[in-house]
Amino acid sequence: MYITTIYSKLTEKQKRKINKFLIDNFNDDDIKNKITNFEFEPNTIVILVILDNRIVGTLCLYDNKFLINKLNEKKVPLSYYSFNNSHGCFIYNLCVHKNYRNKKIGYGLLDYCITKMGELNIDYLHTQAENEISQILFLKNGFMEDNVFNKPGNNKKISIMSKYL
Helix, strand or coil: CEEEEEHHHCCHHHHHHHHHHHHHHCCCHHHHHHHHCCCCCCCCEEEEEEECCEEEEEEEEEEHHHHHHHHHHCCCCHHHCCCCCCCEEEEEEEEECHHHCCCCHHHHHHHHHHHHHHHCCCCEEEEEECCHHHHHHHHHCCCEEEEEEECCCCCCEEEEEEEEC
16 A cells, blocks of 8 residues: 655654654665654655555655755755756655565555656656665666766765656
């Protein structure tokens, strides 16, 4: 079952449950630390996959206007990202529970997201893939690589990918 909601509409208990899910299921310690200290934007769109009454997958989306403001605050060059004059959203925190990986949960979640955002008249989606698995997942769902850069500080390869709906 897929659930789509806005972060500000969740209860504090639900918000804690999502944060715990992300911390417990991301492999990258750098990302876990960011999530621990991360404040979700109130208008973040949250899509959850629920099986057997538990979260097994999640995906979040920012509106481009919010993302541009965040990147400007952090002095990250906007040229790294895929912005255009259309209405777009940025996908982040795509995560699948460790015990449910390799069962097409991520693929289904991303496919549902693409369909749902199309219904909401979003023109395009974009994301940053920070590992080979996520890059393959986005490519299989019709995303194209727009840019590649090395993350400042740790020289990790980041692929910026987008898909027009």
